[in-house]
Ligand code: SF4
C-alpha cells in the first residue's frame with residue numbers, strides 16, 4: 001500500500017488508516033478479525049480512543065506480535081493532569097503496549113479547552129513527560145471546530161491534527177490544509193464518509209485521495225468495507241466526468257441538510273447542544289446502544305425538547321440549515337430507536 005509522511009512526526013504511514021469507533025459494536029472476536037484484515041491489506045495506522053469502550057482492547061489483541069511495523073494512535077478527552085495520567089495508563093494497559101505512537105487531546109472544540117490543553121502546567125505536562133520518557137512518541141489534537149483547529153495548528157504544540165474532512169465537510173481543504181503544510185502538522189481526516197451520510201465510497205475516497213498529505217481514517221466494522229476502500233486506493237484515483245457530476249449532485253442534495261458541527265449556531269438560549277443532537281442518526285448507526293441511549297446523547301436529546309423554536313440558531317448557521325426541523329427529526333429518530341432497544345432488552 002502507498003505510504004505518506006505524517007507531518008512533523010516524520011512517521012511513514014499507509015495512505016489509508018483505520019478508525020476504531022465501529023468495532024465497539026461487534027463481539028471481540030469479530031472486532032479483532034476486522035483489524036487483522038486491515039493489517040493484512042497493508043494498513044499501518046490505527047486510531048482509537050479511551051472513550052471507545054472495547055476498541056483499544058480489540059486493537060491491542062489484533063496488533064500482538066506486529067506492533068513494530070504499526071503506528072497506534074489513541075486519545076483522551078480529559079482536561080486534568082490526573083485524568084490524563086489515568087487515561088494514558090488505561091490505554092497502555094488495554095492496548096497491551098509499552099508505548100503509544102501518537103497520543104491526542106480528544107475533542108478540543110472550543111477555545112477554553114484549547115487554553116487548558118495548551119497550559120504547560122495542565123494535562124500537556126503529562127504528555128510532555130510521557131514523550132520525554134518515550135511512553136508516547138508524538139502529541140496530536142482532534143477538533144470539530146475550524147477556528148479552534150486553526151489556532152491549535154498555529155500554536156506549534158501539536159504534531160498532528162484530526163479534523164472532519166469529506167467532499168461535503170470540505171472547509172479543511174482551503175483553511176486547514178495550507179496551514180498544516182506551513183506548520184508541518186500531519187492531517188488526519190476523520191469522518192471521510194460524513195458519519196455514514198455518504199454511501200458512494202468510490203467518490204468519497206477518490207475525493208480524499210487527491211490530497212497526497214491527508215490520511216483518511218474510515219471507521220470499519222466489516223471486512224468488505226475496508227476491501228472496497230482499498231480497491232479505490234489501488235485503482236485509478238481520477239474521477240470520471242460522471243463521478244464529478246454525481247459528487248456535485250450529492251453536495252447539492254446533502255449539503256443543505258448536513259451539520260458540519262462547527263457550532264456557529266451557538267449560543268442557544270436553552271443550552272441545547274445542537275451539533276450533538278444533529279449527529280444522533282449517525283451515532284445510532286455506528287455506536288453501541290448502551291453508549292447512545294445514556295450519557296451525552298441522551299442528555300442532548302432531553303435538552304432538545306426545550307427548544308422554543310426561536311430560530312436564532314438558524315440565523316447564525318452559515319449553511320442555512322433548517323435546524324428546528326432537523327432537531328425534531330433527530331429527536332424522533334432517537335425516541336423510536338430507543339423504544340426498539342428497550343423492547344429488545346425487555347424493559
Ligand atoms: S430554535 Fe431552539 S435550538 Fe435554536 S436557538 Fe432557539 S431554542 Fe435553541
Ligand code: SF4
Nearest residue numbers: 259260262263265317
Ligand atoms: S447547525 Fe449549522 S452552525 Fe450549527 S453546528 Fe451545524 S452546521 Fe454548524
